Amino acid sequence: MTRKAAQRILILLAHPSLDRSEVNGPLAQAAAEIEGITLVDLYAEYPDFQIDIDREQQRLLEHDVIIFQHPLYWYSTPAILKEWQDLVLEHGFAYGSEGTALHGKLFLNALSAGGAEAAYRAEGYNHFTIRELLQPMEQMASLCGMRYLPPFALFGARTAVDEGRIGHHIDAWIELLKALRDRKLDIETAQNLAGLNSDLNRLIKEA
Amino acid sequence: MGGLLFQAFIYLCAAVIAVPIAKRLGLGSVLGYLLAGIFIGPVIGLVGSETQTIQHFAEFGVVMMLFLVGLELQPRMLWEMRNRLIGLGGLQVALTTALITAAALMVGLYWSVALTVGLIFSLSSTAIVLQTLNEKGLSKTEGGRAGFSVLLFQDIAVIPMLALIPLLALPELVGGGGDSLATAGESHGDAGHHHEMSLVAGLPGWAHALVVLGAIASVLLGGHFLSRPMFRFIAESRLREIFTASALMLVIGIALLMTLVDLSPALGTFLAGVVLANSEFRHELESDIEPFKGLLLGLFFITVGAGIDFNILFNDTLTILSLTVGVIAIKGLVLYGLARAFRLTTTDGWLLTLGLAQAGEFGFVLLSFSLQNQVLPAELASTLSLVVALSMLLTPVLFILYDKLILNRQPESDERQADTIDETGSVIIAGNGRFGQIVNRLLVASGVQTTVLDHQADIINMLSKVGVKSYYGDASRPELLHAAGIESAKAVVIAIDDRSRTLEMVEHIRRHYPKVKILARAFDVNHLYLLNKAGVDIAVRELFDSSLELGKATLRAVGVHPFKVEKMSTAFRKHDENGMNTLYELWDENTEMASNKAYLARARELGETLKEMMETDRMQLHDRSERGWTPPPKHYTKDMGE
Incomplete structure (x- = not known):
């Protein structure tokens, strides 16, 4: 069997005050150092929300894995990622009978959430799991013909630094990105x- | 007149040839001047005995340098370095004097002679060291600061030394003095005791002290209270040369006053500089004095080179060389020990050690002074003056040693740290009228450090009252940009109200400081293109945004939905930008056609493009602004199936 080419990963980072970020900033920094990954800081590139549709569509075409990286705001993304969806995922490009540009690509959210993991379940105060809350995005991926992966999440993000949980999370993030790039992630199980x-660890196959 | 011109020409010629070559070879300008001096003096003999006289005149460069050093040093900073000044400086002078005196005693010199020799060699060369530190960008390092403290202490210590030396006169020499070197020191400023004009001659001790204190107080108080109104008054005349004249007048006046009361003029001007360090005229003063200081110091170094007596050197090479090396070794040893004791890092310690190991220009002063006072025998004095000169000549070599051996060997970790601290960097804003003011307010509000330059004294006055760091001066002058710290600035904003000067500034800055970002105010499209061609990083048309804002307000006023207005204006801006870029390419190819005909043709063309532009605006803008918000086609859900 011939070795398949590496997967090209596009991270769309949305954080409106990156200078104060304790989680997403370091995660983005770690990702930027990995070969074969394109990191786009949406708030830096479009500070006035004037998203360049052509450029963003071109970026999608050039990558195999699309990641929304963001803090969880009101059980969803910060505003610019919604704007990005509204503008970039056009009919005839991302969906519709001729909109097949995204078919077969992988999609996932990498997010940080304020609440503890225990809060994100039927008995908790947030009542739904993260994956349930992100269903609009799961369906977005589905309508665009993309394969959806469950979120890579850090819970209790406000106290993660104080409690020394960041290092482990960053290591896992790097491993995940490398596994995705090298096609070592067991997609079927993960889905x-x-x-x-x-x-x-169980999801990453040995080469 | 002819003789003077000839001499001036010889000196300038030697400097112009030797200094750039030395700099190119990485030797630094000081060594270049010294070599130029050696060439025109001992080697081809174009200049001779008059170098001594010129040297005393050129020493005024040291006075100016200390004034400039003072300008860089705010009173608070001076207070903060008091421990170092007295501790490090005092110990250096005391220990070096003691060790060298001991060495001189061991070779059999009489004790008073040995002590004088020790005092002479305890001093280092302020001129060479500060000049070299600046040139190499080392003056802000810990080692550079420590070196400065020591040098400053030495310059102050010269005064009591001058008082002490006459008491050490040798009985057998008294009455027999007067030889070649003795004549040299007669008119020297620092040897003020022999000056004809004096306010303190013949006064009793307490009156002397009162006059001295009065003089210092008048420098401090005058600098603090009188200088501002004076400079403001002069600045309002808008005559550049008068400002230069007043700056020179200030420095020379203070030097004169200090000489009259038997104090070091260097110390006086230094104090005046410190007092003026907070003044908004500081950068203008710096840029006015700087060229004079540079030339005089250059002249001084040339005379040091020219004054080296190669006959003595060739007759007694071994003794002279071993004395020079011995002096450098002893001084270096003391400095290294002090660097350790004062906990400098290895790099900074070596900078101090290698940088200050030479003897200095004040050594010459003390030598000729001791000779006049029959403290030293003439033969010994001429040998020692050669040693002083040689050790100064070797200083640039020691600095090269520092560069090559110490800096290269050190791990980079220290420096990287410093870089990140400095990273926010500062911004120079040229012009603080209606335009630059807004830029400045935004930057300051965002916590960016700015330095504002403007040539209107009243604006500067108003700004400094509300606490904005601002300086008087014509920002298009290269020296002023230099004084404002353009070397370390991250960006320069040119917001002056003058088309051609803006352009000149962009060209100048781009050529000399390729790394700094240049952002400029453009007057119109043509100016914008010219600025682009000159290498501006970002230029913004001064009226475009406000016109667009007013257009948007009008659209809203006539009832267009505000978000639609927003989309239209965004699309308009993008469309306009694209058009400008296309036109720039056309324009750029045709810049040589500067004739009237071409200009008219272009003007007509522009009129037409404006017409076309307005027509396409209507068509394209509509399309563009709707892109992205177009709903999917009707019945599109049928495609989704099921």
Whole structure:
């Protein structure tokens, strides 16, 4: 069997005050150092929300894995990622009978959430799991013909630094990105999980 | 007159040839001047005995240099370095004097002679060291600062030394003095005791002290209270040369006052500089004095080179060389030990050690002074003056040693740290009228450090009252940009109200400081293109945005939906930008056609493009602004199936 080419990964980072970020900033920095990854800081590139549709569509065409990286705001993304969806995922490009540009690509959210993991379930105060809350994006991926992966999430993000949980999370993030790039992630198994974090080691196949 | 012109020509010629070559070879300008002096003096004999006289005149460069150093040093900073000044400086002078005196005693010199020799060699060369530190960008390092403290202490210590030396006179020499070297020191400023004019001659001790204190107080108080109104008054005349004249007048006046009361003029001007360090005229003063200081110091170094007596050197090479090396070694040893004791890092310690190991120009002063006072025998004095000169000549070599051996060997970790601290960098804003003011307010509000330059004294006055760091001066002058710290600035904003000067500034800055970002105010499209060609990083048309804002307000006023207005204006801006870029390419190819005909043709063409532009605006803008918000086609859900 011939070795398949590496997957090209596009990270769309949305954080409106990156200078104060404790989680997404370091994650983005770690990702930027990995070969074969394109990191786009949406708030830096479009500070006035004037998203360049052609450029963004071109970027999508040039990558195989699309990642929304962001803090969880009101159970969804910061505003610019919604704007990005509204503008870039045009009929005839991303969906519709001729909109097949994204078919077969992988999609996932990498996010940080304020609440503890225990809050994100039926009995918790957030009542839904993260994957359930992100269903609009799961359906977006589905309508665009993309394969959806469950979120890679850090819970209790406000206290993660104080409690020394960041280092481990960053290491896992790097491993995940490398596995995606080198096609070592067990996609079929992963697609059925609630999240990518807990079973990451089992999901990564040895070469 | 002819003789003077000839001499001036010889000196300038030697400097112009030797200094750039030395600089190119990485030797630094000081060594270049010294070599130029050696060439025109001992080697081809174009200049001779008059170098001594010129040297005393050129030493005024040192006075100016200390004034400039003072300008860079705010009173608070001076207070903060008091421990170093007295501790490090005092110990250096005391220990070096003690060790060299001991060495001189061991070779059999009489104790008073040995002590004088020790005092002479305890001093280092302020001129060479500060000049070299600046040139190499080392003056802000810990080692550079420590070196400066030591040098400053030495310059102050010269005064009591001059008082002490006459007491050490040798009985057998008294009455027999007077020889070649003795004549040299007669008119020297620092040897003020022999000056004809004096306010303190013959006064009793307490009156002397009162006059001295009065003089210092008048420098401090005058600098603090009188200088501002004076400079403001002069600045309002808008005559550049008068400002230069007043700056020179200030420095020379203070030097004169200090000489009259038997104080070091260097110390006086230094104090005046410190007092003026907070003044908004500081950068203008710096840029006015700087060229004079540079030339005089250059002249001084040339005379040091020219004054080396190669006959003595060739007759007694071994003794002279071993004395020079010995002096450098002892001084270096003391400095290294002090660097350790004061906990400097290895790099900074070596900078101090290698940088200050030479004897200095004040050594010459003390030598000729001791000779006059029959403290030293003439033969010894001429040998020692050669040693002083040689050790100064070797200083650039020691600095090269520092560069090659110490800096290269050190791990980079220290420096990287410093870089990140400096990273926010500062911004120079040229012009603080209606345009630059807004830029400045935004930057300051965002916590960016700015330095504002403007040539209107009243604006500067108003700004400094509200606490904005601002300086008087014509920002298009290269020296002023230099004084404002363009070397370390991250960006320069040119917001002056003058088309051609803006252009000149962009060209100048681009040529000399390729790394700094240049952002400029453009007057119109043509100016924008010219600025682009000159290498501006970003230029913004001064009226475009406000016109667009007013257009948007009008659209809203006539009832267009505000978000639609926003989309239209965004599309308009993009469309306009694209058009400008296309036109720039056309324009750029045709810049040589500067004739009237071509200009008219272009003007007509522009009129037509404006017409076309307005027509396409209507068509394209509509399309563009709708892109991205177009709903999917009706019945599109049928495609989705099921």
